[in-house]
Amino acid sequence: MNGKKILFVSSELVPYLPENQVSLMSYEAPRMVNSNGGQIRIFMPRYGNINERRHQLHEVIRLSGMNLVINDMDMPLIIKVASIPRERIQVYFIDNEEYFKRKSTFFDKDGNLHEDNDERAIFFAKGVVETVKKLNWSPDIIHVHGWLASLVPLYLREFYKDELLFADSKIVTSVYDKGFDGELSSTALEKITYDGISEEHISELKSPDYNNLLKVAVRYSDAVILASEQVPEPVSDFAKSLDKPVLPFVSFQETEEAYAQFYETEVLK
Template sequence: MSFEVPQMVNSKGGQIRIFMPRYGNINERRHQLHEVIRLSGMNLVINDFDMPLIIKVASIPKERIQVYFIDNEEYFKRKATFTDEDGNLFADNDERAIFFAKGVVETVKKLNWAPDIIHVHGWLASLLPLYLKQFYASEPLFKQSKIVTSVYNTGFEDTLNEQLIDKIAFDGIEKDSIAELEKPSYENLMKVAIKNSDAAIIGSTDLNEELAQYLNTTKIPVLPYKKREEFAQAYEEFYTTKVLD
């Protein structure tokens, strides 16, 4: 869906950019990734450490859509995506999520591109709504931007590093606003994402009961699950009548 939704908007004349981590299992040569020097070269502060931000870009074949890859050798060079060979979550997945959120926003700022809608897919991007609404609250480029979070049933067991809440608080975000992250489970990450979004979309048929109940109590517009063959019209209507209205 992180491809098909932008493809649908693009086909209707919208201007689309996709941002994703440059995971180590992505073949740069095959997909013709190349570094964009004018966008790279800055450091992001993660828990009081300077982490270099590298931006790479590629185009989707047969589509006029560019994909921007948020890269950092320490966070994303490893071949596995989220877990080690024993299936354990990487200890720094929390910092990878913070880095991705900041990296996307800083790249969009350098592009000087004000998106109407920022659509978030996947738990690694789940801190993006929080950082946009709080850390970057005074950034004029995003003043009119609306955030939509898709909620899927593709999370993880166990929890991220329990110091996540302290690392976010280091950026001046009040702990009271992220109290859920005292236990940084998949469900609690998504609750924080939903709480800082302008709308949400249910992306799975068998959504986790805890998240389903949370969505029932939220005051933001929520689009129920739509089958693949019917999502295009439903998403377009949701964007225009519920998100941008």
């Protein structure tokens, strides 16, 4: 991975959120690339339950300040950064008072999905791309983890399809076991098509459940990693039906070698 530039986009990441499959692999994959001479950038949402003082987050004024249009609304983008000390890895946080100030990630205190999770996902996808554009950093690989990041491949390939910075970037999506029950807002598809994205290839989002979100992410990716032992069968079957590389599940101990080989021989070939 020496010299390769990899952008990691994740909905969760340790040590900022509790450890689970997504947050742990969102840390381990960049650590592996970083320790093998690759260049990395990591992006995640700045949820309100992340302790800014303890993790020493601070705003980057030169990257903040623009507004992103979400369903005809101007939503201010704030960028914060922090470092994971033991690895010397910098993390960029996508923030907005309306979407990410609340003291929770995906669910309210009653365990229900936040009603605006669809808008948060759109804002996150646009926020990541716009910030990377400001950094003028062209990644060789964009590796997506977690369902709140699942619109990133779609927006890169459709909304930002004429952006030369990403013309040669390859997108990898890691698919995990089921992330939530139920569906996002019934108007999710309408909000995405507002951005000029055709309904033709995202018709699954008429029913925006976990499996359908991941199917859209897989369709717009160049390669797929089955990151859990029990990936939902409709998603894994869909990934295997497409003419693109799929890395089957490997144990945690095998991850470093398997991911490095997959990047080099299947994604960047």
